Amino acid sequence: MTDLKAEEKIKKAASEVFLLKGMDGARMQEIADRAGINKALLHYYYRSKEQLFQSVFEEKLLNFLPKIFQIFHGDQSIEEKVHVLADRYKDFLKLNPELPHFVLGELQRRPDRLFAKIDARLSMNLDVIGLQLKKEAQEGRIRLIDPKHFIANLISMIVFPFVASPLFIKVFNYDKEEYFDYLDQRKKEVPAFVMASLSV
Amino acid sequence: MTDLKAEEKIKKAASEVFLLKGMDGARMQEIADRAGINKALLHYYYRSKEQLFQSVFEEKLLNFLPKIFQIFHGDQSIEEKVHVLADRYKDFLKLNPELPHFVLGELQRRPDRLFAKIDARLSMNLDVIGLQLKKEAQEGRIRLIDPKHFIANLISMIVFPFVASPLFIKVFNYDKEEYFDYLDQRKKEVPAFVMASLSV
């Protein structure tokens, strides 16, 4: 940690604190402490909390959404896409478990904040996946399904167990370790569930 | 609003503010304003912000979880349960759209806070639903599925579109009205999707 440049240390510390406590709960002092520097230097690099937050938020968001959309736009079969998505995405989320809740939370609190510059990169072309679903349906490989529901179902089953982890842990009477195993199981379970539903 | 008793007005105002802004973002002054009273009276009824928050949080949680669990424990068929759940729950969430995010957020921030007194009422008996799934599978009505994945899949598909509403609205290029219609569609779509997956 010590050999990182200050700006990097700040960014990293800010990420941690903001992800854990959100914009409102985060304290500039804690970010400075965690970065191993002092408040003066913190403001030397980032003029304000808002600015620092924006910077973290945008970076996280750009790291978060395109990961999904790219896969949807690829040229594999629906079945392959479902598998890849569940697999890649779960791995990614296991490394960033607070990310979905962070993004969704700040998004809900200020829906406008997001859609300034980022717009382009986080749009998903629904037609692409819609056409593919229709085509594979005509070929008799799957049943016909509305792409919006298909996407929502899939993403929900993948992401929600992370957002709601404390709840599921409690309901299932798991400890964190066991819950991790459970999430691993879902990398196979979710695609199986989805493809079973799509089977003709 | 004027004819409510002060304590009720406070509770209602606090619910609104806490749900919208979370514990950290909420301001006692705003709660007082929204309740149409003054800060002094606010503290006259609730000694501290923490106490007021707890009170709101617990009430909301007790309103939130048992609604699901009861249905799971009933004696209808799996198919009926899936339909009832999707239907009732979506209606409930449409009236309380910020609730899931609020509960999950505060839960994640302080996982301990929840599990003091409430414990009993929010536990779900996994065995009940597990046995039913097994029985119906043996009767050849559905395929066999792990109850933990069954539940997670179902709840995820129902709840997540509320938690992630700003995102879906953007991705689907909907306005709020259209998104409401979409959520209504899902009351049929989700059970159909689930039952299709469970069909033998």
Next chain:
DNA sequence: ACCTGGTTTAACCATATGGTTAAATTTTCG
């Protein structure tokens, strides 16, 4: 040796915020 930019120290400021207090006023109700 010196210049420059990064970094620390430490004091400081304005404001927001949760919370308190005491007295005055209004409402409720026996």
Next chain:
DNA sequence: CGAAAATTTAACCATATGGTTAAACCAGGT
């Protein structure tokens, strides 16, 4: 009516917090 409870007013307090400032310190590079 009259006492008790509810409510307002308005000032006040302590603390936390984001942010600033100025001077000093330290490092690397020329």
